[in-house]
Amino acid sequence: MGLSRARGVALLVIGTLLAVLAVTVGAGSPASAANRAAPSVSLREASGGLVKVTGRTASASPRVRFDRRSGSRWAVVKRTRAHHHRYTATLAVAAGTRATFRVTSDRRSRTFVVQMPASGGAATVTSQAAKPPTLYDACGARPRKADGTAWSCTFHDEFDGTALDRTKWVPQTAFVTGDATAGYACYMDDPxxxxxxxxxxxxxxRKETSPQPCGSPTSSVTSYYTSGSVSTYHLFSQKYGRFEARIRNTASSVAGLHEAFWLWPDDRYSAINWPTTGEIDVAETYSLYNSVAIPFLHYSADAGGPQSGVNTAWNCTAYRGVWNTYTLEWTPTTLTIYVNGRTCLTNTSGDPAFQKRYIVAFTQALGNTKNAMVASTPVPATMDVDYLRVWQ
Structure with a gap:
């Protein structure tokens, strides 16, 4: 992208469709304050392959969301709201099947497994082996590292306000994006x-009604197109850790749009001599290639061009127009990028370019070369960011 351019568990087994039983997870036993804050779960069998779920929440009337695991991914299956600390919901679990769910409220989650025997099976309840308790901090649930210890939050923005938090973010205004022939855009600090x-x-x-100056009001470079980019320049940077963002771009298969979640060296701590001094593109998306996200690690390997499995990857599924979660886990020896929980790229070079502090940036750009803007490029187009969370 360069400067121009995202527990404690009990196994609940439900019996036959005619039997009625209730099991409560997370209630009636001592727990830490963090665990008590997670919603409790009570399951009571209903008819026709439907399971009634009830429970208590930490606050009086939060939103409650249910996700169901499918492979390595979670999909939202139900949303409701608690009243007076209690919620109810009905989930579908076919006879003879097993389903894993996650209930979330107050930014706290609990996972449970429902198993429905085939017709005529006996009602049973078994417990799953205990897992490490879910810990929480400012970023919410703390993910665990490979060694079982929990990551600690160092920076986050949930974008819950009504204006950009300028103690965390700096809008880009000094550069342009796109293609001078097909069309480029000026980055603007404008709502x-x-x-x-x-x-x-x-x-x-977006396209403006009159040409806009790029870089400063007196700039001789102008364009009818303007765009937005923000970074943590001189406000936050970090060496190593876990960086995660949940992002949605504009649905399109027409060339012209380019989005990026990327990291750039903090120039307060190291000189910049791109590409050997480094750049970490966690995810770049291009409207011409509307079903993938492309990571790219810029460093000395750039001399050999794009190398799948080394500095980039071209098989990381991420459809446009829907929310996708992008994660970087970065240690002194390894950078691993995940797309929606699936490993996308692992780099074990330990290159000096990745032994320094980096800032974080989000960019909505216009494309260039093969992905340059055309007459039918859908403009205005927007890149939405649900959250950024950084741990160490």
């Missing part, structure tokens, strides 16, 4: 291009 509302950051590329 039309950079805004926060409805729980998300929105970066928008």
């Amino acid at each position: 039309k291009n950079v805004s926060v509302a409805n729980g998300m950051l929105s970066l928008t590329v």
Whole structure:
């Protein structure tokens, strides 16, 4: 992208469709304050392959969300709201099947497994082996490292306000994006291009009614197109850790749109001589290639061009127009990038370029070369960011 351019568990087994039983997870036993804050779960069998779920929440009337695991991914299956600390919901679990669910409220989650025997089976309840308790901090549930210890939150923005938090973010205004022949855009610090509302950051590329100066009001470079990009420049940077963002871009298969979640060396601590001094593109998306996200690690390997499995990957599924979660786990020896929980790229070079502090950036850009803007490129187009969470 360069400067121009996201527990304690009990196994609940439900019996036959005619039997009625209730099991409560997370209630009636001593627990830490963090565990008590997670919603409790009570299951009571209903008819026709439907299971009634009830439980208590930490606050009086939070939103409650149910996700169901499918392979390595979670999909939302139900949303409701608690009243007076209690909620109810009905989930579908076919006879003779087993399903894993996660209930979340107050940014606390609990996972449970429902197993419905085939018709005529006896009602049973078994317990799953205990797992390490879920720990929480400012970023919410703390993910665990490979060694079982928990990551600790160092930076987060849930974009819950009504304006960009300028103690965390700096809008980009010094560069342009796109293709001078097909069309380029000036990065602007303007609410039309950079805004926060409805729980998300929105970066928008748009066409203006008159040419706009790029870089400064007196710039001789102008364009009818403007766009938005923000970074933590001189406000936050970190060496190593876990970086995660949940992002949605504009649905399109027409060339012209380019989005990025990327990290750039903090120039307060190291000189910049791109590409050997490094750049970590956690995820770049291009409207011409509308079903993938492409990571790219810029460092000395750039001399050999793009190398799948080394500095980039081209098989990381991420459809446009829907929410996707992108995660970087970075240690002194390894960078691993995940797309929706699936490993996308692992680099074990331990290159000096990745032994320094980096800032974080989000960019809505116009494309260039093969992905340059065309007459039918859907503009305005917006990159939405649900959250950024960083751990160490």
